[in-house]
Amino acid sequence: KDIKIIAVTHGQANDPFWSVVKNGVTTSAKDAGVQVDYRAPETFDMVAMSQLIDAAVNQRPDGLIVSIPDASALGPSIEKAVAAGIPVISINSGSDVSKKLGALLHVGQDEYSAGKAAGEKLNQMGGKTGICINQEVGNVSLDLRCKGFSDGFGGTVTVLPVSNDPAEVQAKVKAALSANNAVDTIMALGASTAGEPALAAVKDIGKTGKINVATFDLSADFLKAVDAGEAAFAIDQQQFLQGYLPTVFLANNAKYGLIPGGNVPSGPNLITKDKAAQVVELSAQGIR
Amino acid sequence: MADMKSYSTPPIIEAKDIVKHYGSVIALSGISMKVLQGEVLCLLGDNGAGKSTLIKTLSGVVKPSGGDLLVDGKPVTFSSPRDALDAGIATVYQDLAMIPLMSVTRNFFMGREPRKGIAPFRYIDFKHCDAVTREEMHKIGIDVRDPNQAVGTLSGGERQCVAIARAVYFGAKVLILDEPTSALGVAQTSMVLKYINHVQQKGLGVIFITHNVRHAFAVGNRFTILNRGKTLGTYAKSEISIDELQNMMAGGKELQALSNELGGTI
Amino acid sequence: MADMKSYSTPPIIEAKDIVKHYGSVIALSGISMKVLQGEVLCLLGDNGAGKSTLIKTLSGVVKPSGGDLLVDGKPVTFSSPRDALDAGIATVYQDLAMIPLMSVTRNFFMGREPRKGIAPFRYIDFKHCDAVTREEMHKIGIDVRDPNQAVGTLSGGERQCVAIARAVYFGAKVLILDEPTSALGVAQTSMVLKYINHVQQKGLGVIFITHNVRHAFAVGNRFTILNRGKTLGTYAKSEISIDELQNMMAGGKELQALSNELGGTI
Amino acid sequence: MTEISRIPATSIKTDERLKKVSVLTSLMRRPELGAVAGLLMVVTFFFFAADASMFSLSGLMTILAPASQLGILAIAASMLMIGGEFDLSIGSMVAFAGLIFGGLLVNFGQPLWIAILFTLLFAAVLGAVNGQIVIRTRLPSFIVTLAFLFILRGLTLVGLKWATGGSTQLRGISDAVGDTSIASLFSGLAFQGFFAWLAENDLIEKFDNGVPKVAGVPVSVVWFVGLSGVATWVLLRTRVGNWIFAVGGDANAARNSGVPVDRVKTGLFALTACAAALVAIITVLDAGSTDARRGFQKEFEAIIAAVIGGSLLTGGYGSAIGAFFGAIIFGLVSIGLTYTTFDSDWFQVFLGTMLLLAVLFNNFIRRKVTGER
Amino acid sequence: MTEISRIPATSIKTDERLKKVSVLTSLMRRPELGAVAGLLMVVTFFFFAADASMFSLSGLMTILAPASQLGILAIAASMLMIGGEFDLSIGSMVAFAGLIFGGLLVNFGQPLWIAILFTLLFAAVLGAVNGQIVIRTRLPSFIVTLAFLFILRGLTLVGLKWATGGSTQLRGISDAVGDTSIASLFSGLAFQGFFAWLAENDLIEKFDNGVPKVAGVPVSVVWFVGLSGVATWVLLRTRVGNWIFAVGGDANAARNSGVPVDRVKTGLFALTACAAALVAIITVLDAGSTDARRGFQKEFEAIIAAVIGGSLLTGGYGSAIGAFFGAIIFGLVSIGLTYTTFDSDWFQVFLGTMLLLAVLFNNFIRRKVTGER
Numbered sequence A: 001k002d003i004k005i006i007a008v009t010h011g012q013a014n015d016p017f018w019s020v021v022k023n024g025v026t027t028s029a030k031d032a033g034v035q036v037d038y039r040a041p042e043t044f045d046m047v048a049m050s051q052l053i054d055a056a057v058n059q060r061p062d063g064l065i066v067s068i069p070d071a072s073a074l075g076p077s078i079e080k081a082v083a084a085g086i087p088v089i090s091i092n093s094g095s096d097v098s099k100k101l102g103a104l105l106h107v108g109q110d111e112y113s114a115g116k117a118a119g120e121k122l123n124q125m126g127g128k129t130g131i132c133i134n135q136e137v138g139n140v141s142l143d144l145r146c147k148g149f150s151d152g153f154g155g156t157v158t159v160l161p162v163s164n165d166p167a168e169v170q171a172k173v174k175a176a177l178s179a180n181n182a183v184d185t186i187m188a189l190g191a192s193t194a195g196e197p198a199l200a201a202v203k204d205i206g207k208t209g210k211i212n213v214a215t216f217d218l219s220a221d222f223l224k225a226v227d228a229g230e231a232a233f234a235i236d237q238q239q240f241l242q243g244y245l246p247t248v249f250l251a252n253n254a255k256y257g258l259i260p261g262g263n264v265p266s267g268p269n270l271i272t273k274d275k276a277a278q279v280v281e282l283s284a285q286g287i288r
Numbered sequence B, C: 001m002a003d004m005k006s007y008s009t010p011p012i013i014e015a016k017d018i019v020k021h022y023g024s025v026i027a028l029s030g031i032s033m034k035v036l037q038g039e040v041l042c043l044l045g046d047n048g049a050g051k052s053t054l055i056k057t058l059s060g061v062v063k064p065s066g067g068d069l070l071v072d073g074k075p076v077t078f079s080s081p082r083d084a085l086d087a088g089i090a091t092v093y094q095d096l097a098m099i100p101l102m103s104v105t106r107n108f109f110m111g112r113e114p115r116k117g118i119a120p121f122r123y124i125d126f127k128h129c130d131a132v133t134r135e136e137m138h139k140i141g142i143d144v145r146d147p148n149q150a151v152g153t154l155s156g157g158e159r160q161c162v163a164i165a166r167a168v169y170f171g172a173k174v175l176i177l178d179e180p181t182s183a184l185g186v187a188q189t190s191m192v193l194k195y196i197n198h199v200q201q202k203g204l205g206v207i208f209i210t211h212n213v214r215h216a217f218a219v220g221n222r223f224t225i226l227n228r229g230k231t232l233g234t235y236a237k238s239e240i241s242i243d244e245l246q247n248m249m250a251g252g253k254e255l256q257a258l259s260n261e262l263g264g265t266i
Numbered sequence D, E: 001m002t003e004i005s006r007i008p009a010t011s012i013k014t015d016e017r018l019k020k021v022s023v024l025t026s027l028m029r030r031p032e033l034g035a036v037a038g039l040l041m042v043v044t045f046f047f048f049a050a051d052a053s054m055f056s057l058s059g060l061m062t063i064l065a066p067a068s069q070l071g072i073l074a075i076a077a078s079m080l081m082i083g084g085e086f087d088l089s090i091g092s093m094v095a096f097a098g099l100i101f102g103g104l105l106v107n108f109g110q111p112l113w114i115a116i117l118f119t120l121l122f123a124a125v126l127g128a129v130n131g132q133i134v135i136r137t138r139l140p141s142f143i144v145t146l147a148f149l150f151i152l153r154g155l156t157l158v159g160l161k162w163a164t165g166g167s168t169q170l171r172g173i174s175d176a177v178g179d180t181s182i183a184s185l186f187s188g189l190a191f192q193g194f195f196a197w198l199a200e201n202d203l204i205e206k207f208d209n210g211v212p213k214v215a216g217v218p219v220s221v222v223w224f225v226g227l228s229g230v231a232t233w234v235l236l237r238t239r240v241g242n243w244i245f246a247v248g249g250d251a252n253a254a255r256n257s258g259v260p261v262d263r264v265k266t267g268l269f270a271l272t273a274c275a276a277a278l279v280a281i282i283t284v285l286d287a288g289s290t291d292a293r294r295g296f297q298k299e300f301e302a303i304i305a306a307v308i309g310g311s312l313l314t315g316g317y318g319s320a321i322g323a324f325f326g327a328i329i330f331g332l333v334s335i336g337l338t339y340t341t342f343d344s345d346w347f348q349v350f351l352g353t354m355l356l357l358a359v360l361f362n363n364f365i366r367r368k369v370t371g372e373r
Ligand SMILES: Nc1ncnc2c1ncn2[C@@H]1O[C@H](COP(=O)(O)OP(=O)(O)OP(=O)(O)O)[C@@H](O)[C@H]1O
Pocket: B152, B153, B154, B155, B156, B157, B158, B183, B185, C022, C025, C026, C027, C045, C046, C047, C048, C049, C050, C051, C052, C053, C054, C094
């Protein structure tokens, strides 16, 4: 019988971060010779996500991979899966509740501590006044990234809500920078949607290098800027592994009953000038 | 036919110096008229004279920019057609006030649906409504194929008949008809004229707008002639002949030549 | 007035056994008629008889469910009103075909805008268009205050006049008028009837739909009477009197009694 | 919109200008029954393309749960649409009502029934405000409710941060509610006893431990079905229903005929907002939490469902039953894909294609059957 | 919609039924000039609430750049809306056209001018397909283009993954374009020489190194202004413009008068798609990359801008200049908040309130001035 694994996450397939997770899932499925389905609600929608988990449980897969950005909303559905005897591995967010809900283990690193690590680093680099560019306010994982950054950074942090439109992001960042000259740090919550336009905005007002720009996740062009010294660093959660590892684990669990004994932290990994160049190509292929 | 009532009872409805501006357009510049009980007042006038605008002020559809309305001698202001309906003024509009997508029955009873059942569960008895619609339309000379047919699929005349039958069925103190006969066939026209006669005899007042002097003369008691937003005068039936009326309506234009040319049969 | 043309030239437009169903409604069940050059054919009939439906098939607005159309003796099928216009059939619809939100001028020239300038930069000369509109409306007896006024703010009759003036201005081989005079005042009606006469004398064909037998008799050469989707017959002016026509139109209903009651003036 | 009810046979004079039509044809004339054709097509598709578990009892429940939540919104939205207006703030209202509801329970420690009543009342007032602005200013409802889309969404964010002290997610609602019988009217499963009995008698699947796989019908489904019934009755049988059609068909004509246009519209806006609040209450109780993104784009989906169900965007035409089927089609398509083996990258292509095919098929069948052209 | 052009004075007979109106009143009758009132209100607000740098030259350019991209879409959308139809697939079309354009340049190594022409052509064809489906099936354009919203968005994702081997971002476009003069028609800044001259003569601010702070006007702004001009001329002065109003006002009446309704509508759909493709080309060249989320919800914003600008959702009424101002208002409000000291959590509340106030003010002023009620 074919081994079938279902992954339900809160990140859409066209989200740059989650598309890498999905690549991890599919690559791993190929490597392990199992069948895998990746599903996510159309927007950050916990109600819809719990319904997707219910639908997945109903198909009795040999393993279920879930992200848990809201334990209250998703908990009952996950518990139902566990009760139905489906092995569950949680990824990305939810490391704190994973065990309690009955998941076998958690792969990933939570957004808050990644943000905190980045904030601390940027503070060390001399930052005092920062802005956090959030391209999807209300998406809890992004909000947590901002909050972590703000807590780690220590100085004043303003959140700049933007859309997915690069022209608008660039304009807003430019506006924020010219309205407040003291800004010396920019934290973007996505490399291609927020990070690249932020770099362009900094360049427009002639402050390249004077303002530290960092981002969550990777994109080839942002990494090039890191390499060129125009940007500070990019935070890599190595989310490819968040897709790849659980799939392999669950495949082995289904085949041989094998499962690692504890959680696997997948990041964070700060990509700075010294490492940037080697990552560019992999990022362009959606692996990092 | 009673020709002129005594002035002991006030007019059912009276307009004094009504003025109406639409932006920069002056549609009515000071019109006065009145209707007594049991009387048919014909409003005559050229296209664009302001007849429809005048009756729209009487029926609460538009607010006059100036002037007074009196119902039974008491000044009133209508803030919606509902107010006018409640004051007993029923109107058949030239542009019909009908919803094309809705069925004949639903249009017929719109705004005055009869209901059955007890408080929160009251419903419309459509069986009864369909039957009434069918019957009332039949009275005016139209066989409705199916009272659930959408009004938008009726012919121009049939639609006009729904509007008239509705106003007639629900009765009122004053019935205002804006060019009701213009789209009607011979049979339907006779029905409407006969009906106006009937209503008048019951002691109600009627305001009848038409371009057809013969129709006006057949049922009217008094004739008010409008021209370019002003009154040209009001005449009792005894004071004026059909030809004079015709000429006044045309606004003094040289109609005779034309009429002759076409065989004098307009 | 030429009473009947010789049959050497084929009719400008001829309908043979036209059938039209709307879903379950049979609006026309086999109607035939023809119009010769320089002739006014009057279509008469009760409300809902199918007159408008018939002329809609002639002008390409609806496709007949069966039957043939011939123009100048050659069978045609119109897939859009544009085709009919191109074949020289101009129509004034009962429901007017006018855009309420657009200005009088824009409506007047809709679909046939005159242009100036060279290829990609051709534009409408609105100065000229406004002047033409004003003039043509004046000819039919309406003073347009402002040709840029939206058609929706005109009175019923004024709107009708725009439609007629437009059809007249752009000319055609056959002019179809669906109840053009129903909303018109005396002066405007005379203008229209006079114009029909004029068009006919130029050798064009006219189909004239009306409920007013006097108007019909004033300008018509032949009279086709419809009833409930069928033809009751076609009569030349010499073959029938105005009273017979009146009675046939009413579909044999007892009109006399009514008419008498109201003073015989309908 | 038109009635099917028959006149007593005696009063019908047969008219030679009327063709005989089959019952099928006259049924297909109703706006909603076209949507049934679309539904059939979608079901047929999944019958061949999807895993068999989709059509098991528990599979159907996983489809009905989201469809019913969307459906409650869609029914209200389609009534408002029939009345000639839009409400783009429904989705934000779900989030905002969720905040109010959650805040009352958690932050103010109110009992459940007060929280529910107050949330519904509050939504009704907000909806009425929407309506009054539209009526008074005669601005298009599109732009007015769009402003409220932003405002309510923004207030939700601000309010959540205030209520939670900085987070965008409010939790702990299950604890605050405790065990009350009122909660079971809005969350969890209905008819559990019946399903247990079915399982005992081996009429439905059960887990090895004897618990039925499907322990009941989600309460939202019961609300959904109930509301469609009530809405249909109101639209087709009552005075208010007649007014709604009239107001949407031509507000001026309706006003001229004495219909209280403004009251009807205000009521419809309040109703739509209440439907959003009801969905908020149901989902918040079910999920035990609420966040700033709840109901995101639901206004859009509700309008889609109403349009699939045959309501006209321009008003005056449509049905509640149509919205019912529209919501089921939408739910079926969006959950159904997860039962197939298509790659999720293709999800949107698939969703779009199925929507298009469903309405095309509906349209095609209706024209075929009724002979329209 | 109505003309301002004057008839020669001699031909005007004064009509006693016409009140004298001021030039102001007659100007305010035009749909777009209401939007100017809204714009004034918004500007006044920011003048007092925002940092002065917002109204510096560079601040204005910052606002104009996104406003102009939105504006190009809004102008096309408002023409389509005047023509009585919607296109909800504009936003997805921006992403899809971006993919086609980028793919041609990067994956197929085509020269820039071929890529541009082919992208525009391709978009026009897709738009025309949209239009043909709407016309043939007589389904509402809302539902048809909604299906395309999903389909195109989905195809973009699939195509991007295929083109990049797994990523959702296609890059390397700047390298593929190289240095051609065609590129400067679609990206970067215009009038750079003029601005350099201004800076030299100390007429505008410059950086310490002598480079002007604003080196030129974004090319998209030039397109935006140009297109508004052309669209206005077409709508007000040409035959096609008359047809567009007619088709949207009443498609049946227009058809009966001989207007080629289907051709006009198809053309408008193609035009809208081309506008989306143009925005795609501009943004892709500017950003040097394209990704799966480009143009997300732009269809929505374009409709908002058109409605703020006075276009009627029901068709037949509106103006391109209105959409022009609508786009600027929207851009001003959404960027403006960053210049103020408001907490950004309030962003959406602020956006909604300003939108509402802008249209309310517009409405209020128009009624005051024209004496409508
Ligand atoms: N679209 C339609 N759907 C269904 N029935 C229709 C439709 N259009 C017309 N009918 C029916 O066809 C019949 C003929 O209508 P038509 O408009 O041709 O009448 P008419 O002779 O012009 O009447 P009138 O003098 O009142 O204008 C009417 O009974 C009408 O109800």
